Amino acid sequence: MPFVNIGGKEVELDEDGFMVDPEAWTEDCAKYFSEGEGIPEMTEDHWKVIFYLRDYYKQFQIAPMIRKLCKETGCSLKYIYELFPTGPAKGSCKLAGLPKPTGCV
Amino acid sequence: MPEVNGLKMPAKASEKEMKNIHIDPVPDDQKVEVALQHLDEMRKKFRSFVMAMESCVKCGACAENCHTYLGTKDPNNIPTNRAELIRKIYKRYFTLEGRWFGKLVGAEDLTLDVLEQWYSYFYQCNECRRCAMSCPFGIDTCEVTFVGRQILHWLGMVPKLHANVGAAMEKAGNHTGLPKPSLIDTLEFLSEEIQEEFGVEVNFPVDKPDSDILYIPSSADFLLNPYTLMGAGMFFTYIGANWTIPSTVAEAGNFGLLFDQRFTQRHNVTRLLDASQKLGIKKIVWGECGHGWRAAKMYIPTLADRPVKWPIVHLHDETSYYVNTNQLKLDPGKNNHPTTLHDPCNYGRACGMTKQLRDVLSACVTDFREMTPNQEKNFCCGGGSAILFDDPEMYDLRIKFSAKKAEQVRATGVGANGDGYLCAPCSICKAQLYPMVEEHKLGVEVKGLIDLLGKALVWK
Numbered sequence: 001m002p003f004v005n006i007g008g009k010e011v012e013l014d015e016d017g018f019m020v021d022p023e024a025w026t027e028d029c030a031k032y033f034s035e036g037e038g039i040p041e042m043t044e045d046h047w048k049v050i051f052y053l054r055d056y057y058k059q060f061q062i063a064p065m066i067r068k069l070c071k072e073t074g075c076s077l078k079y080i081y082e083l084f085p086t087g088p089a090k091g092s093c094k095l096a097g098l099p100k101p102t103g104c105v
Numbered sequence: 106m107p108e109v110n111g112l113k114m115p116a117k118a119s120e121k122e123m124k125n126i127h128i129d130p131v132p133d134d135q136k137v138e139v140a141l142q143h144l145d146e147m148r149k150k151f152r153s154f155v156m157a158m159e160s161c162v163k164c165g166a167c168a169e170n171c172h173t174y175l176g177t178k179d180p181n182n183i184p185t186n187r188a189e190l191i192r193k194i195y196k197r198y199f200t201l202e203g204r205w206f207g208k209l210v211g212a213e214d215l216t217l218d219v220l221e222q223w224y225s226y227f228y229q230c231n232e233c234r235r236c237a238m239s240c241p242f243g244i245d246t247c248e249v250t251f252v253g254r255q256i257l258h259w260l261g262m263v264p265k266l267h268a269n270v271g272a273a274m275e276k277a278g279n280h281t282g283l284p285k286p287s288l289i290d291t292l293e294f295l296s297e298e299i300q301e302e303f304g305v306e307v308n309f310p311v312d313k314p315d316s317d318i319l320y321i322p323s324s325a326d327f328l329l330n331p332y333t334l335m336g337a338g339m340f341f342t343y344i345g346a347n348w349t350i351p352s353t354v355a356e357a358g359n360f361g362l363l364f365d366q367r368f369t370q371r372h373n374v375t376r377l378l379d380a381s382q383k384l385g386i387k388k389i390v391w392g393e394c395g396h397g398w399r400a401a402k403m404y405i406p407t408l409a410d411r412p413v414k415w416p417i418v419h420l421h422d423e424t425s426y427y428v429n430t431n432q433l434k435l436d437p438g439k440n441n442h443p444t445t446l447h448d449p450c451n452y453g454r455a456c457g458m459t460k461q462l463r464d465v466l467s468a469c470v471t472d473f474r475e476m477t478p479n480q481e482k483n484f485c486c487g488g489g490s491a492i493l494f495d496d497p498e499m500y501d502l503r504i505k506f507s508a509k510k511a512e513q514v515r516a517t518g519v520g521a522n523g524d525g526y527l528c529a530p531c532s533i534c535k536a537q538l539y540p541m542v543e544e545h546k547l548g549v550e551v552k553g554l555i556d557l558l559g560k561a562l563v564w565k
Binding site for chain 1: 116265266269270273279280281282283284286287290291294295298323324325327328329331358394491493495496532533535536
């Protein structure tokens with residue numbers, strides 16, 4: 001498993017580039033991943049989605065239903081794709097330090 | 106790991122991930138020997154496999170019937186050639202002519218390179234069994250893929266996706282890794298959504314004892330397919346069913362069928378039977394999941410390690426019964442979009458479920474147009490057997506595997522105005538088609554069948 005240096009800390013990533021330990025997440029991690037996910041600049045809405053995902057994950061140990069993510073953050077799915085070009089699963093979950101969703105998704 | 110020695114292949118599970126699914130990967134220097142032992146066991150056990158090894162005359166009828174070959178033009182994706190990757194080994198070690206004349210009769214030594222070839226091509230097979238239908242001998246090449254993947258599993262060569270799903274099933278009771286509180290949270294959210302959109306009160310009981318119906322949803326519905334869950338909830342509420350969803354097996358899929366037909370597949374079945382007994386239910390109703398329905402309908406009777414006293418039916422056996430007996434008031438005008446139907450391969454070719462889908466869909470939409478070919482002759486979506494890999498190389502293959510499907514959808518004209526529906530009542534088909542209808546610019550939205558039924562229901 002590769003390690004990358006983010007803001008002076010060694011962070012472990014899996015082969016898909018997702019964080020192995022969601023607890024090790026910092027805002028610097030989101031900024032670091034944004035570069036690889038085609039996001040030129042982090043906006044307030046990016047952070048809103050990321051913090052919602054992190055809160056949900058903290059409570060339920062899983063990402064929320066995408067429809068719920070959209071509803072609770074007030075972002076349409078189309079807008080989520082504009083914010084995170086690789087989509088809610090690969091893009092926003094990665095930036096939020098959540099594991100890559102598995103199964104038929 | 107998109108390419109090894111020029112072979113396209115999905116990233117493999119790590120040693121740790123393999124241990125999570127109870128396999129100690131075999132060291133490279135022993136792989137060949139161990140693979141041959143397993144191949145020997147398999148040929149002695151499965152006549153369907155031996156038939157595929159012995160009977161093929163290379164007529165080539167399967168070639169143009171395989172969408173993976175049509176999409177990639179890779180000769181190893183011709184079903185008989187894919188099977189040949191094992192057949193040449195079988196010949197070399199288990200036939201007289203192969204032992205004596207080797208390469209002259211197409212026999213070949215097993216090497217690590219050949220095993221990598223197996224890994225690459227058996228995970229480019231969608232296990233859709235369209236080739237089996239076209240074979241004049243009735244050879245089911247899917248059985249060869251099954252054998253190849255099972256041996257690879259025992260060697261420790263499984264895609265990360267499949268291995269992690271197996272581990273999630275054991276840990277959480279579903280493929281997506283949803284703990285019970287998250288199941289309940291999502292279902293409560295959907296109750297609110299139904300109230301808001303349809304103005305009806307629908308509850309989703311979880312683990313409710315003494316329920317009549319045990320509903321087995323696909324866990325992907327909890328992340329990706331809200332209307333599939335909402336539709337099922339609305340249907341059961343409409344007919345006044347006493348139903349529940351089991352938190353210990355909130356999973357219609359069974360990836361065991363796809364890579365490990367021993368422990369992984371049986372584990373899922375055991376969970377189901379435990380939940381059925383514990384909750385005192387009377388009938389099991391299966392959600393929208395193609396391979397899972399095949400695993401349930403065709404394998405549980407022989408895989409179960411105890412008597413199965415509950416009937417197991419599909420959701421659309423139920424919905425079609427209610428539609429055909431006029432017990433549902435439906436307004437197709439609520440789905441006023443040109444709609445075509447993709448028959449999931451495991452419904453049409455493995456379980457004989459084609460008429461039910463049509464009976465329900467025609468009652469729920471205004472403009473239903475069949476694609477051609479259809480029913481048991483339908484082409485796979487290109488995601489079959491969950492080859493839903495998303496690294497750029499494998500994703501590119503998925504686009505190629507779905508080219509035939511795109512052609513079929515286009516020919517119906519449903520997407521001509523950009524407002525068509527593509528009904529695909531299976532979680533793998535949905536996960537494959539959501540991005541593929543965009544890649545191929547088909548002008549359609551992908552919908553489950555129960556999604557459309559839920560929307561069409563007219564409440565008193």
